[in-house]
Amino acid sequence: MNTTDAEAELTRLREAIDRVDDVLVKLLNQRAKYAVEIGEIKGVLSLPIYAPEREKEVLRHVEAAGAGPLDSAAIRRLFERIIDESRRVERESASTGVSQ
Amino acid sequence: MIIVMQKHAPDPSIEHVVAELSSRGFDVHRSTGADQTILGVVGRVDTLDPREFELFEGVQEVVRVSEPYKLTSRTFKRDKTIVKARGVEIGGDRVVVMAGPCTIESEHQLFETARRVARSGARVLRGGAYKPRTSPYAFQGMGIEGLKLLRAAGDEFSMATVSEVMEISQIEKMLEYVDILQVGARNMQNYNLLSALGQVRKPILLKRGMSATIQEWLLAAEYIMAGGNYDIILCERGIRTFETYTRNTFDISAIPVIDKLSHLPIVGDPSHATGRRDKVMPLARATVAAGGDGLLIEVHHDPEKAVCDGPQSLYPDQFARLMDELKIIVPAVGRSI
Numbered sequence: 026m027n028t029t030d031a032e033a034e035l036t037r038l039r040e041a042i043d044r045v046d047d048v049l050v051k052l053l054n055q056r057a058k059y060a061v062e063i064g065e066i067k068g069v070l071s072l073p074i075y076a077p078e079r080e081k082e083v084l085r086h087v088e089a090a091g092a093g094p095l096d097s098a099a100i101r102r103l104f105e106r107i108i109d110e111s112r113r114v115e116r117e118s119a120s121t122g123v124s125q
Numbered sequence: 126m127i128i129v130m131q132k133h134a135p136d137p138s139i140e141h142v143v144a145e146l147s148s149r150g151f152d153v154h155r156s157t158g159a160d161q162t163i164l165g166v167v168g169r170v171d172t173l174d175p176r177e178f179e180l181f182e183g184v185q186e187v188v189r190v191s192e193p194y195k196l197t198s199r200t201f202k203r204d205k206t207i208v209k210a211r212g213v214e215i216g217g218d219r220v221v222v223m224a225g226p227c228t229i230e231s232e233h234q235l236f237e238t239a240r241r242v243a244r245s246g247a248r249v250l251r252g253g254a255y256k257p258r259t260s261p262y263a264f265q266g267m268g269i270e271g272l273k274l275l276r277a278a279g280d281e282f283s284m285a286t287v288s289e290v291m292e293i294s295q296i297e298k299m300l301e302y303v304d305i306l307q308v309g310a311r312n313m314q315n316y317n318l319l320s321a322l323g324q325v326r327k328p329i330l331l332k333r334g335m336s337a338t339i340q341e342w343l344l345a346a347e348y349i350m351a352g353g354n355y356d357i358i359l360c361e362r363g364i365r366t367f368e369t370y371t372r373n374t375f376d377i378s379a380i381p382v383i384d385k386l387s388h389l390p391i392v393g394d395p396s397h398a399t400g401r402r403d404k405v406m407p408l409a410r411a412t413v414a415a416g417g418d419g420l421l422i423e424v425h426h427d428p429e430k431a432v433c434d435g436p437q438s439l440y441p442d443q444f445a446r447l448m449d450e451l452k453i454i455v456p457a458v459g460r461s462i
Contacts, residue, residue: 075147077140098159105155113152 053107060111064118074116080108126170127200128178130162131185138183139164145181149173161185186385194343194387196350197357202388208328208356210304211285213248215328215358216390220455220462221419223249223287223392224444227434228256228264229271235278237426241441243282245448246462249305250275250284251421255291256433257311264432272302279304287330287421293321300327310335310362310397313345323352330421332360332394335373339382346389359383359391360421361412363398372400375408380415392419396437402428405439406447413454413462422447 026034067074087104088097095103130139139162143153146166151173154165166173175187188200195201207216215221224247229235239250254271256264267274272288279286287305290296291312299306305328312318313334322329329349333342346357361380363373375398383391393412395405409420425431425438439447448462455462 073144073148075140075144075153077136077143081136101157105157109152109154112147116147116150116152 056107057111057114060114061118064115065121067115068119068121074112074119083108126166126173126175127188128164128166128184129186129188130164131183132160134162134183134185138181142178142181142184145178193340194347196355197343197346197387197389199386199388204388206355206357206388206390208358208390210249210287210328211279213285213304215392216418218461220413220417220451220460221249221392222247222422222448222451222462223251223419224422224424225251226253226425226431227396227423227438228253228432229267229274230432232274234426235274236281238424238441239278239282239284241426242424242444243284245441245445247422247424247444247448248284249287250279250282251287251307251423252278253289253433255289255295257289257291257309258433269298272299276302290318290322293318296321296325300325304328305330305358307360308332308345310337313337313342316345316348319345319348320352323349323354325354326356327354328356328358329354330358330360330392332362333364333376333379335363336365339379339386343383343387346387357389358418359387359389360394361391361398361417362394362421371398371404373398375399375411377408377411377415380412380417384416390418392421393417394421396421396423396434396439400434400437402437402439402443405437406443406450409447410450410454413451413460414458416458 084101084104088100091097091100128142142164143155146153151166151168154167156163175189178184178187205216207214213221224242226234226238229252235252252275254266254268254275256266258265275286275288285304287307288299288303289307289309290299306322307330308318310332313332331346346359349357361376363375366374368374375395380391395408395412398408399405405422409422412420422444423434423438424441424444425435426441428435428438428440431438451462
């Protein structure tokens with residue numbers, strides 16, 4: 026691969042990552058919408074936002090679904106961030122739901 | 126605020142902490158490492174008392190990220206600092222005892238005292254050449270001649286040397302003769318001096334000011350470290366309280382507190398803390414038992430004739446007995462001497 030080809034390939038791959046990111050953000054927001062709804066339900070049922078067993082189940086699920094190159098520890102780290110944000114979203118919607 | 130869980134803390138312990146924070150409306154960022162989990166707490170953390178969470182099962186440490194001191198903090202450096210001075214390691218496995226007269230008075234006095242303390246196991250020789258005295262008419266020290274004697278005695282008995290620096294102009298000369306530069310309690314907040322000491326590459330023994338909080342003390346160390354000198358030994362020497370029976374109140378609790386907050390080694394100076402010979406030995410034992418990395422003890426071969434602080438100086442025989450007692454204590458706290 027000469028320099029020009031390599032540069033073109035780099036641009037192409039970066040564009041591919043941008044497209045994946047677009048989808049990722051959409052999916053993450055889709056996921057967050059479910060979390061908002063769950064938060065509202067938890068508010069109605071007065072359930073705690075933090076559900077450790079469910080979080081473990083989510084992590085087990087995504088770790089099992091992985092096919093590399095991200096190993097299960099990496100997937101866990103990424104999903105811990107996602108779960109952190111879901112908890113926040115749920116907490117917000119739960120408190121709004123209660124006040125309504 | 127960051128909550129560091131103990132290595133291999135079981136899930137229920139971690140979940141208990143997350144649940145508690147979550148129920149109080151804080152957002153938690155959980156980060157699972159290979160063997161240690163760290164929880165980042167987001168929200169109005171100034172309303173939280175870190176000590177409360179330190180008591181939770183499985184919690185190793187709670188750190189306020191908003192600590193005003195940074196370089197001295199355990200957050201900045203997890204592993205304990207070991208300060209090296211002429212082959213002596215302070216902050217390592219071995220407890221280091223620094224001993225010698227308050228003031229260098231004469232060759233005979235210094236060598237005689239050095240010989241006795243070295244034989245008992247002291248590894249650093251102390252001796253003041255410039256003395257900050259409460260009265261301007263009191264003996265002010267031998268100056269440079271005293272430092273030369275200190276070096277000679279240190280070499281003779283294979284000890285590192287420590288002596289107090291009073292002002293910036295003394296630093297350069299002292300570097301020739303002294304292995305550890307001591308900043309006295311009265312100078313702990315002399316920020317010009319501290320900044321100048323940040324530029325040297327020799328260990329600094331920083332005494333706690335007599336009315337300094339632990340935070341102010343760590344900030345003083347921060348001044349030195351900000352200049353690039355990371356070799357600092359903290360020295361608890363007692364603080365002013367309403368009690369008048371002893372000259373100062375020796376703050377034993379500062380030792381475990383510093384160990385938690387900072388990676389810097391800490392030693393105790395029970396001589397200045399109490400001002401009374403009969404109180405020095407119990408507090409020296411307590412310093413080591415509490416996890417102190419060493420001691421700074423005044424010993425005089427003939428305390429009755431000492432020009433300065435005679436009543437707080439140990440007799441060499443007392444010092445030898447103290448060292449024997451410390452040998453019994455150190456294994457209980459996982460150290461040697």
